[in-house]
Amino acid sequence: MSSLILNASTALGLAGLYFLLASGLSLIFGLMNVLNLAHGAFFAIGGYAAWWVMDTLEIVSSLGLRFVIAVAVAALAGLVVGALVERGLVAKLYGKHLEQILLTIGLSYVFVALLGGWFTYDPRLMTQPAWFGTTTEIFGANIPNNRLLVLAVAVVALVGLLVFLNRTRHGLIIRAGVENAPMVRALGIDVGRSFTIVFALGGLLAGVGGGLAAVYFNGVSPSLGTAQLIFAFIVVVIGGLGSVPGTAVAAVLVAFTQVFANNYLATGLGSISVVVLLALVLLVRPQGLLGRAGT
Amino acid sequence: MTDTATALLTIEDLNVWRGEAHILHGVSFDVPRGQVTALLGRNGVGKTTTLLALMGLLPGSGSASMSGQELVNGETHLNSRLGIGYVPEDREVFSTLTVSENLRLAERPGAEHRYGLVYELFPDLAIRPDQEAGTLSGGQQQMLALARALLNPNELLLVDEPTKGLAPIIIEGVVEALVKATSETTVLLVEQNLTVAGDLATAAVVLDQGSVVYTGGMQALAGDRALTGRYLGVEVR
Numbered sequence: 001m002s003s004l005i006l007n008a009s010t011a012l013g014l015a016g017l018y019f020l021l022a023s024g025l026s027l028i029f030g031l032m033n034v035l036n037l038a039h040g041a042f043f044a045i046g047g048y049a050a051w052w053v054m055d056t057l058e059i060v061s062s063l064g065l066r067f068v069i070a071v072a073v074a075a076l077a078g079l080v081v082g083a084l085v086e087r088g089l090v091a092k093l094y095g096k097h098l099e100q101i102l103l104t105i106g107l108s109y110v111f112v113a114l115l116g117g118w119f120t121y122d123p124r125l126m127t128q129p130a131w132f133g134t135t136t137e138i139f140g141a142n143i144p145n146n147r148l149l150v151l152a153v154a155v156v157a158l159v160g161l162l163v164f165l166n167r168t169r170h171g172l173i174i175r176a177g178v179e180n181a182p183m184v185r186a187l188g189i190d191v192g193r194s195f196t197i198v199f200a201l202g203g204l205l206a207g208v209g210g211g212l213a214a215v216y217f218n219g220v221s222p223s224l225g226t227a228q229l230i231f232a233f234i235v236v237v238i239g240g241l242g243s244v245p246g247t248a249v250a251a252v253l254v255a256f257t258q259v260f261a262n263n264y265l266a267t268g269l270g271s272i273s274v275v276v277l278l279a280l281v282l283l284v285r286p287q288g289l290l291g292r293a294g295t
Numbered sequence: 296m297t298d299t300a301t302a303l304l305t306i307e308d309l310n311v312w313r314g315e316a317h318i319l320h321g322v323s324f325d326v327p328r329g330q331v332t333a334l335l336g337r338n339g340v341g342k343t344t345t346l347l348a349l350m351g352l353l354p355g356s357g358s359a360s361m362s363g364q365e366l367v368n369g370e371t372h373l374n375s376r377l378g379i380g381y382v383p384e385d386r387e388v389f390s391t392l393t394v395s396e397n398l399r400l401a402e403r404p405g406a407e408h409r410y411g412l413v414y415e416l417f418p419d420l421a422i423r424p425d426q427e428a429g430t431l432s433g434g435q436q437q438m439l440a441l442a443r444a445l446l447n448p449n450e451l452l453l454v455d456e457p458t459k460g461l462a463p464i465i466i467e468g469v470v471e472a473l474v475k476a477t478s479e480t481t482v483l484l485v486e487q488n489l490t491v492a493g494d495l496a497t498a499a500v501v502l503d504q505g506s507v508v509y510t511g512g513m514q515a516l517a518g519d520r521a522l523t524g525r526y527l528g529v530e531v532r
Contacts, residue, residue, distance in 0.1 A: 169399075176389045176400050183387045186350050187443065188375035188403050292391065 005141035007263050008256070013147035013216055015255035016154030020209030021228055022235040023161060023247045024082075024202020030178040030242020031198050033097070034090060037104035039232070040225025041111030042203045045081055046074035046210025047220040048115055054127040054214075063129035071153070074211030075204045082203020086196050094195075108226060115222040123221040126214045150212045157205055158248050165244060170197055178242040179292075231258075234274055238281045240291020249289055253277065303328040303451060303481045304349075304361045311341070311348045311355035318344045319355065320505040326451070326498075331482040333496035333513055335489070337528055340502040342485040343384050346453045349483075350374055350381050361451060376403065380444030384455040384485075386436045390429025394420055394439060397428050401443040413442040416472045434465035438472065445476050452482045458491050470494055489527060493517050501526050 021043050028036050053070035060066040085107065093099045132149060135142035165171035173194050177184045184191050206225075213228070214220045235254050239246030254274050261273035281289065302325035311319040318341045326332045334342050347353040351371040359366040366374050375381065389397050398420075402408050414421040417438040423431075428439055437457055444452055457473060458466045470491055477495065486492040492499070492513065499516045501509035503526050509516060516522060 172392070172396055172400055176392055176396075179389050179391055180387055182352055182371065183383065183389070184400070185371035186352065186375055186381045186383070187401050188372050188447075189400070190372045 002139070002141035003263075005139050006143065007259055009138075009141070009143040009147040009151075011255040011259035012252070013150040013255075014259060015251040016150040017209050017213050017216060017228065018232055018235050018255055019154050019248055019251035020157055020205045020212070021225075022232040022239070022251060023157070023244055024198075024205045025232055026236045026239065026242055026244065026247045027174065027178070027198050028202050029236065031174060031181065032090075032094065032195050034094075034100050035097075035104065036090075036199075036202070037101060037229070038085060038107035038111065039104075039202065039206055040227075040229035041108050042078045042082055042206035043210040043213065043225035043228060044115055044220070044222060045111065045225075046078045046207030047214045047224045048119060048124075048210075049077040049207065050074040050211030050214050051124055051126055051220045055124075063127065064131070067129055067132075071208055071211045074207045076207070078203035078205070078207020078210070079200045080203070082206070083196055083200040085203075086199035090199070091192070091195070108229075112222045112226065119220075119222070121222055123219045125219045128215060128218075132215055146215045150216050153208065153212055157208065158244070161201075161205070161244055164201075170194060174198055231274065234278050236288075238278060238288055240288030243288070243290040243292075246288055246290030301327050304359065304366075304483070306345075306349075306357075306359045308357040309345070309348060309355055309359060309367065310357050311344050311353055313344065313353065318505050319348070321357065322502070322505070322507055324500045324507055324510050326481060326483050328481050329479070330498055331477050331484055331496040332498040332500060333492040334483055334485045334500050334502065335492060335516075335527055336502035337526070338487075341505045342502055343455055345502070346381070346383075346455050346483070346485060349453060350379070378448075378450035380447065380449035380452045382440045382444045382452065382454040382457060384459065386433075386440040388428040388431070388436050388439045388443075391427060393425050393427055394431070395424035397439055397443060398446055401446045403447040406447040408446055409448065410446070412476075413445050416445070416476055417442050432465075434461050434469065437461065437465075437469055441469070441472065441476065449480060452477065452480055454482060455485045456487060457484075458486065458488050466491065489517065489523065 021039065025036060025039050028034055050070040050073065053073050054066060057066055057069060060069060089103055090100065093103060132146045135144050136148060165175055173184060173189055177191050177194055181191050210224060213224060231254060235247060235250045238253065239250030254277065257273050257277050258270035262270035304326035307323045309319050309322040322345060334345060336342055344353060348355040349359055349366050351366065351369040351374045355367050357367060361377060364377050419435055420438055420442055428436060431439065441457065457469055461469065473495055484492065484496055496513040499509065499511060499513040500507060508526055509522060
């Protein structure tokens with residue numbers, strides 16, 4: 001029983017990371033039809049930003065406070081990089097799918113190389129508040145606190161994102177744009193601004209995710225994002241393109257499938273099981289769990 | 296030929312391609328201020344394409360000027376802000392948004408938002424603000440699409456087949472609302488239903504294979520059996 005709960009907590013933590021990475025991807029694809037293959041780089045940049053703050057900001061002696069600053073810096077780094085990539089590069093290529101894919105694949109390599117050149121390719125261990133390394137007893141299982149942390153932040157991000165999408169005018173424009181961007185334009189709205197906002201927002205979420213991944217995996221390396229990106233894409237497809245609640249549900253499904261297959265079937269079966277899950281969903285519901293048919 | 300002094304919109308030599316297909320071949324006509332002009336013709340002659348080009352949703356060559364502002368190849372949102380309300384062919388309401396969200400989205404910043412007018416015209420919308428637009432009936436979706444365009448005080452309405460696919464009883468309601476709504480606004484109306492066009496429009500433009508073959512009065516056109524038979528394929532009772 002306690003191992004079940006432990007594995008569930010591991011899966012929920014991983015689901016949190018997947019959600020933070022995949023929600024931005026899903027909105028970017030849903031609104032702009034851009035497959036942002038550089039999204040993993042935003043994740044890695046967030047990871048390094050957080051690591052760097054933890055490593056160098058010794059002026060803040062409280063590691064807990066330093067970590068809050070680290071996540072804020074990771075969020076900011078993701079936001080700025082996301083906005084710059086959209087304004088400077090992607091904005092020139094809307095409607096040109098092949099060029100977008102070439103651009104974003106290229107960017108993902110460039111960012112990995114930059115991070116590797118700057119910080120070396122060796123994994124860097126993350127300085128962490130002591131509390132993250134200890135456990136909390138829940139239903140008789142000792143749950144690592146870093147799992148709880150990732151999960152809590154992901155839930156806050158989910159709620160924040162839903163509030164933004166459902167309660168603000170920008171959110172309204174984004175939801176409408178996901179469905180029919182030309183009609184939004186025909187109502188006199190400059191959808192291009194929303195494109196930048198969504199890219200920046202996706203970058204912010206991925207940056208936070210990267211910062212938390214540095215805790216979850218106890219360190220960072222330049223390939224941090226690339227390794228997770230493929231699972232994030234699977235989450236996006238299973239959840240339904242452009243659907244934030246769908247992304248949340250799919251993140252949990254994929255993470256549980258992966259963790260439980262690894263632990264209860266055979267080690268190494270986790271990734272294959274996720275692909276099987278993807279195939280099953282595509283067979284039964286090609287538009288994804290909460291996606292709309294025909295989009 | 297036409298009196299440009301009273302024209303709100305002047306289209307000159309408009310050419311539009313969709314991919315390889317040359318759809319509009321040098322279309323020129325005026326849309327007189329304060330009137331409803333019907334844009335008629337068989338399926339596929341380029342009526343919808345004309346509206347899309349005016350909205351900047353399709354690129355083209357030539358000119359379409361509204362109060363001195365060029366519309367062809369303009370940015371769609373800027374064209375709209377010049378005071379154009381667009382009611383597309385398939386309504387294109389945002390199906391995952393509620394009725395009130397669809398209307399809120401249409402609120403043009405800085406303009407007056409005429410909720411009183413649209414709810415008076417379409418009381419059906421007033422009683423279901425929280426219903427998802429995708430679950431509305433076809434007639435209600437058409438009302439919502441019209442309401443979106445009428446919410447702001449626009450100079451020009453581009454209305455594409457508002458009665459398409461609707462039951463006769465629903466058409467009556469939509470036409471009645473359109474008559475009221477368009478009494479002061481300039482309208483370019485694409486309509487397959489000649490009776491509806493006759494009820495609403497005073498001027499008419501007929502397209503055939505991407506070219507203008509008739510401009511003149513709606514009444515005169517409806518009375519000309521040879522013309523309506525040849526270009527519209529209909530008999531007018």
